[in-house]
Amino acid sequence: MKKVLLAALALLLPFTAQAAPPFTFTEDKVVAKQKIYFDQTNSTQGELYCGCHWTWAGKSGGRIDFASCGYQTRSQQNRAERVEWEHIVPAWIFGHQRQGWQNGGRKNCVADDPVFRAMEADLYNLYPSVGEVNGDRSNFQYGMVAGAGSQYGQCNTKVDFAGRAAEPRDEVKGLTARVTFYMYDRYNLSMSRQQQQLLTAWDKQFPVTPWEKERDNRIATVMGHHNPFVTDERKWTLGYKPVGEGIVSPIPTRTPQPINTTNVSSTSSSVAIMGNKSSHIYHLPVGCPSYDKVSPKNQVAFGSEAEAQAAGYRKAGNCK
Known part of the structure; x- marks a missing residue:
């Protein structure tokens, strides 16, 4: 019983440090690794398109284990070997x-x-995938692909380059449909009738899995809300009218609290670290001459250097 409780506590601990949803795609990938997929490298479902296992490498990257899923490279060996972060609804489409x-x-x-930045950094829309398949999928809409044969060994995802369509493996068709519903609903996007018909069929044919529920709960801990199409709070039907609750202006920023820098060391946890969302460089209030020169629209505050570094930021080179 004690081991079960400790395991449950260990699963919850990674989420408690996240004070706010990620604001940038760069930060998004780090948070996704640390708080959503940290223990999924050898899971049954694997990465998105082929179910491959992987090993983490660097802040948010990874290396694909071809043998775990019978993957065979189509044409891009280097990209096939690495984990990339796929936008289930491509940035090109919502952009x-x-x-x-x-x-x-x-x-x-x-x-x-600010709405585009919210969409680009929405954790629900992000999933680790084989880099080559991510690249081949490009910005294609989902569709049924006939006659493609085996393009990636035992991987069952298919890409129709001429028809600009991608058909994911059956195991994730339901998940991709419900993520797509979420994105179009939350950000008031317009979906074609043909795409609605296909995805509502996948939603019915491939119900929510235990992992999809767990993924939803993990992301909700960071984002502050669930995907209502996973929790059954909403159901997409043909002609559905998006709610658009994610339309924000501007995106809330982490505003530094007034601090007293007298006799405070640069490593103190009480110091507000000022990050620049554009350059992903952070500045300390003591010893960094550019601390108060970051444009307001690019300001993001962190409680410690460790938090800034975990989000993918590095210290300014002119800090003493």
Whole structure:
């Protein structure tokens, strides 16, 4: 009984340190590794598209174990070997429904569109995957792919390059459908009738799995809300009208609290560390001359250097 309690406590502990949802895609990947998929490298479901096992490498990367899933490289060996983070609903797709993308592409959206940044950093939409399949899927919509044969050995995901469609393996069709419903619902996106018909069919054919429920609970601990299409609070039907509760302006920022820097060392946990979301560099209030020069729209505060580093930030080079 004691071992069971300790195991449950260990599972909960990684979530308690997360004070707010990630604000950037870079931060998102680190949080996803540390708090969502940290123990999934050798799990039954594996990564998204092929069910492969992997080993972690670096802050948010990993190396694919081909033997665990019978994977065979199609054309990109280096990319096939690495774990990449797939947006289940591609940034290209949701970005093209934002005016900022029309005015300057993804870079412009990241800089000026708080709703795009929220979508790009939404943990529900992120999943580790084989890099080659992630690249081949590109920004294609999901669809039924006929006649593709075996493109990646024993991996059952198929990509129709000419038809610009991707069909994931059966084991994750339900999950990808419910994540897609969530993204379109939360951010008030427009989905084609054909895509709705396909995904509602997958939703019915492939019900929520125990892992999908566990994933939802883990992400909810960080994001502060569940995917209502996993918890059965909502059901997507043809012609569904999105709620749009994720439309925010601006995205809340981590505002530093007033602090007294007198006799406070740069390693003290009470010091507010100022990060720059654009450069992913952080500054200390003592010894870093650029601490108060970060543009307000790029400011993100951390409680410690360790927290900043865990989010993928590095200390400014001009700090003494």
